[in-house]
Amino acid sequence: MARSLNPRVLAGRIAVASVFLGGWEAGARFGWLDPFFFSRPSAVVARVWLQLSQGTVWPHLGVTVVEAALSFLLGSVAGIAAGFVLGRSRLLGDIFGPYIQIANSLPRVVLAPIFLLWFGLGIWSKVALGVTVVFFIVFFNTLKGVREVNPVLLDNARMLGASERQLVRHVLLPSALAWIFSSLEISVGMSIIAAVVGEYLGSTQGIGYLIAQAEGVFDTTGVFAGMVFLAAFVLIVAAAVGRVERRLLHWRPRPAEASNV
Amino acid sequence: MPAALQFSSVSKRYDSGYEAIERISFTVAARRFVSIVGPSGCGKSTVLNLAAGLLSASAGEVESFGEPLAGLNRRAAYLFQQDALLPWKSVLENAQLGLELRGMAHDAAHDWLRRVGLQAFATRYPHELSGGMRKRVALAQCLAVQPDLLLMDEPFSALDIHTRLRMEQELLDWVGAAGTTVLFITHDLEEAIALSDEVLVLSAGPRSHLVGRYEIDLPRPRPLLDLKTEPRFAEIYKSIWHDLRGEVVKALGGDHQGGPAHG
Ligand SMILES: Nc1ncnc2c1ncn2[C@@H]1O[C@H](COP(=O)(O)OP(=O)(O)OP(=O)(O)O)[C@@H](O)[C@H]1O
Ligand SMILES: [Mg+2]
DSSP: OOOOOHHHHHHHHHHHHHHHHHHHHHHTTTSOOOOOHHHHHHHHHHHHHHHHTTTTHHHHHHHHHHHHHHHHHHHHHHHHHHHHHHOOOOHHHHHHHHHHHHHHHSSSHHHHHHHHHHHOOSSHHHHHHHHHHHHHHHHHHHHHHHTTOOHHHHHHHHHOOOOOOHHHEEEEEEHHHHHHHHHHHHHHHHHHHHHHHHHHOOOSSHHHHHHHHHHTTTTTHHHHHHHHHHHHHHHHHHHHHHHHHHTTTTOOOOOOOOOOO | OOEEEEEEEEEOTTTSOEEEEEEEEEEEEOOEEEEOOOOOOOSSHHHHHHHTTTOOOOOOEEEEEEEOSSOTTTTEEEEESOOSSSSOOHHHHHHHHHHHHHHHHHHHHHHHHHHHGGGGTSSSSSSOOOHHHHHHHHHHHHHOOOOOOOEETTTTTTSSSHHHHHHHHHHHHHHHHHEEEEEEEOSSSHHHHHOSSSSEEESSSSBBEEEEEEEEEEEEOOOHHHHTTTHHHHHHHHHHHHHHHHHIIIIISSSOOOOOOOO
């Protein structure tokens, strides 16, 4: 079920990009913007192309992808599991609730140096950082999804003979899935951001490392080129998550007019 | 043979402090069709939830087939007043749910879908059905597990009069053939009389209690189409309505006991 894009929306998007990039390019060429600080879109494109064709960017992109993927997977599996357990057990929920709130209120950036000390300069310090971000997003959404299940659906399934495991499989999981997916979409972006921030603060590889290097020599073009790679990566992964979501939630009534923002 | 259901002085007080029913006693013998009528909010669904084991009594005892109920009533199927189909399962998957959960063969579900007239909708999802169609799927879901006791909470109130008559007739035929015991809730006195062996009348809440018990001696099998024009039907209706009317007047605000009693 491919959603065809409204041509007016498409035209509008192209117009926005043209005005933005065109203005930026013109500003740099005619001296309103200092190219040293702002670079220019054409230079950024050239740099992206150069890095792609020379192949220098791939190992770095690969490292970032692995870090983001690991933190996404570990964080979301742990978040879903914890959300189900605490959502189903009032007692455990009441015991762990405040501790989870406390842990969630820690700013992640201050954790990054600690993880560097604990896990070293390699990928695991970045994965740890990403997990602390993803876990809480997915956990809170799963918890809400599990707690908001229609009690009549649960009673009906139990009357029909469902065990606790069958309740999870047939009622709780599908019911919480809409909540879980909305958190996964956010988590994809957050896991990548966490990986890049971790690399930026201390690493020897990765897109964050490239950006930090470029900044170190005031190479604004290099910084923007790094951002282009990140943006492309995030768009691809988010589209993939959206596809999986539409497949798994195919039973839902189609929203009357879905906005794409 | 022990009674399918036995309520002995059962009271239910909700956590909010609201005393829904008080000292209700009745027996539903096996293979009987018993209806409960009463004004809205009097505690009919409460009684059914107690019989299902979804609620526990605050006082008194509920027995089912000779054993005190502890936890869910495993021999009962429950057709809920609210929508209870799983929105993420198709009509057929919903009809099969009980069989699947119990690890039984699924084939019977097809048959039940056909009997409720929905085999053409097997692959649809609940949101694509009308309210009455959803009720029929839920009915197929309950009957597919072949329960000994069928608890039904206003199952036909969402149906148009033709479908309703057809479903009522089919229900009578099925439970008659299978020997199922039925505890049936309705706010429609005519429906209660037409279907039942016995009609119980609940008083208006709070602290609702049984105000009447009527044996319906209309012969079976009952062709529902012509039943309501029979003189005996009208006689029974009149005598029950006399009692029910008083309760309806109370429920409509004839006195001021209608509000929830928090305490
Ligand atoms: N969980 C609950 N907590 C507190 N009060 C409740 C609860 N459930 C029901 N009640 C109250 O108990 C009374 C009986 O409710 P019940 O659902 O049994 O009525 P009913 O006879 O089935 O009504 P209707 O015909 O409208 O379905 C109502 O006054 C209701 O407000
Ligand atoms: Mg009710």
